Every structure is written in C-alpha cells, then in structure tokens.
Amino acid sequence: MRWxxxxxxxxxxxxxxxxxxxxxxxxxxxxxxxxxxxLSAGERVAAQSLQAEVTHQITLRSGFDVLPTYRIKLGTKILNIVSVVPDIDRTTITAVQVIGET
Incomplete structure (x- = not known):
C-alpha cells in the first residue's frame, strides 16, 4: 500500500x-x-460490463466502509466509485476518472 x-x-x-x-x-x-x-486498455474492455469505462482499481485494507456515493481524491485526480467489493482482509474498488478534473 503505497498511495x-x-x-x-x-x-x-x-x-x-x-x-x-x-x-x-x-x-x-x-x-x-x-x-x-x-488499468490497461484490455482490462478496461473486460470491465465494460460495469457500464462505465473503469480506469483504476484501488485496493485497501479492511476496517473502513466505503460507500458508492463517495469519491476518491488521488493527488490532483478525482475518481468516481463504480463498485466496491469488500472481502475479509481487504476491499477492492473500481473507479472511473472524472474527465476535466485532474
């Protein structure tokens, strides 16, 4: 976990x-x-079933409930959450970068 x-x-x-x-x-x-x-272009195509062009996958340790109404600020980039998949020890989030906001 480095970001x-x-x-x-x-x-x-x-x-x-x-x-x-x-x-x-x-x-x-x-x-x-x-x-x-x-995500690479191939990974984006595979994720298209989510009805939005997924651009990032974020993984964090469990212990924080992420809601789909949240957004993620990564430095100067803004990412909208597409899906949240909680697991026992980690949570995986797919997100799409907001165009026009860097």
Whole structure:
C-alpha cells in the first residue's frame, strides 16, 4: 500500500455561487493508504460490463466502509466509485476518472 488516497462525501452544507446556483462541495471522510492500479486498455474492455469505462482499481485494507456515493481524491485526480467489493482482509474498488478534473 503505497498511495495516500482521500475518500470524500458530498458536504452536508449547500453553498451557492453569485447567481444563487448550488455548488457541489465535498468533505474528506478518511485518508487511507491504498494500492492503486491504472488499468490497461484490455482490462478496461473486460470491465465494460460495469457500464462505465473503469480506469483504476484501488485496493485497501479492511476496517473502513466505503460507500458508492463517495469519491476518491488521488493527488490532483478525482475518481468516481463504480463498485466496491469488500472481502475479509481487504476491499477492492473500481473507479472511473472524472474527465476535466485532474
């Protein structure tokens, strides 16, 4: 586990811009060490059954309940969670990188 990742959830408080439109804000729930694997083109094709182009697989030790409504911040990259597969000693997450956010 060599990457430090932040798990974020939508903020409970809604903020608004100058035109009174709501701004989506996020708050960090937990920061964890994880193994992060960027998927190759072949692995992405195999994962297409998830209905989104999966770009990353994240594995972390158990002990933290990851919800599909969370997102992952990996450095400056934002990843939306596609699926969460908990196991006895680890949790595997598949995620898709948000286009336009690096």
């Amino acid at each position: 430090r990742v932040e798990f974020q959830k939508p903020a409970d408080v809604v903020t608004y811009d100058e035109t009174n439109a709501p701004i989506e804000t996020w708050e960090t729930v937990s920061t964890r060490w994880a193994e992060v694997k960027a």
